[in-house]
Amino acid sequence: MKAYVFPGQGSQFKGMGLDIYQSSEAARTLFDQANQIVGYDLTRIMFEGTDEELKQTIYTQPAVLLHSVVLALTTDAFAPDRFDVSMVAGHSLGELSALTAAGVLSFENGLTLASIRATAMQRACELAPSSMAAVLGLPDDVIEQICAGITDEIIVPANYNCPGQVVISGSLKGIELAAEQLKAAGAKRVLPLAVGGAFHSPFMESARDEFARAVEAMPFSTPRCPVYQNVNAQPTQDPETIKANLIAQLTAPVRWTQSVENMAAAGATEFIECGPGKVLQGLVKKIVPSVTVLAV
Incomplete structure (x- = not known):
């Protein structure tokens, strides 16, 4: 069984996504749409921006989600007519990427929520x-x-x-x-850690409240496969449960170890990282050494 996992903030790097932008017409279309959705030239920051620019939470989170989701949506495994994914999970921000790839959120709404989440967390860090x-x-x-x-x-x-x-x-x-x-x-x-603030702690309460309003206003569909969420490491396909857990995640710990253990116990033998970097491949191998780890 194949489990796809999506990285969070910290996996970004200068030039991320440029290779797929240059090689795939479908990817170019999504990247160009993304700039219109967020209202600024996000792809310029990803492809040409400085490391300092890319480290800013307001840019990092939409960039990582965009890179991850474009990879997923241009991969045969996530094609609606031949969906070949048994389960998904994402680390922190990556949970939004997983939900978008699994069809819970549209591309536009997933990226919009990532941008709102990033801005809200940045404001909370400044308090x-x-x-x-x-x-x-x-x-x-x-x-x-x-x-x-x-x-x-x-x-x-x-x-x-x-x-x-x-x-x-x-x-x-x-x-x-x-x-x-x-x-x-x-x-x-x-x-x-070189981060802007105390993520997944009570310091993010104001961000959680702001993010909650955006989540509640968005339509959530039933995912095409179980989603293992950070707050309880349990699978769900219920849209209302997904919403509640996604909101709670901002002030709750990311239970990544438990999520991977539960996915392996449910039959996952291949964990495929979908997004920039290799962080999750390394973590998965340390949690369940017997499984195969790959990248899109």
């Missing part, structure tokens, strides 16, 4: 200083206990990426306090 850090080499429960024990600052587990790699999210002081305790508990490393 208060916050950040994230990757914790390597500690069990999940130890990280959870240490974060829960810091009560005078906001600090929470944000991304369960793979065994031995969890990202924490919170205030700058919270990151500092947690890092000290995590290292004392035996963490191999605690690496600050």
Whole structure:
């Protein structure tokens, strides 16, 4: 069984999508439509922009979704008349890409929601200083206990990426306090991440509210295959459940480890990354070493 997985923010790179733009007429049409949908020259930023420009959340999220969805929609596996995908999942922003590829959202609405999400999260980041850090080499429960024990600052587990790699999210002081305790508990490393703010934490509450209004106003269709969502790592094909989980995701942790484990338990033997970079291929192989990992 084939599972397609879609990356999130952090997988972007300068020149992303240019190869498929130059080689596929269908891709060119979608890229050109995307510029009209978002209201600025997104493809110029992807193809020619500086690294700093591409790292800005307001551009990164639409760019990663666009690259991922164009790959999916120009791949035979996602063609409506010969759909050959058993299940999909996306990491954080990638969940929107997965929903668009699986037919829950139209191309226009998927890209519109990515742009709204990015803008809302950027605004939330500007309200208060916050950040994230990757914790390597500690069990999940130890990280959870240490974060829960810091009560005078906001600090929470944000991304369960793979065994031995969890990202924490919170205030700058919270990151500092947690890092000290995590290292004392035996963490191999605690690496600050170059991000705009504390994603998947209470710092994103204002973004969640803004995003929720946009999601509720959009039509959601039944996906062509089960979608494993970040908030609970469970499959669903119910549009209303998908909406609720997509909204909750902004302030809830990304349960990627659990999602991949559940997809493998449901019969997935091939995990195919659809989007820029190779991050998810590496994570999947660490979570379930027995499966085959590929890229579109």
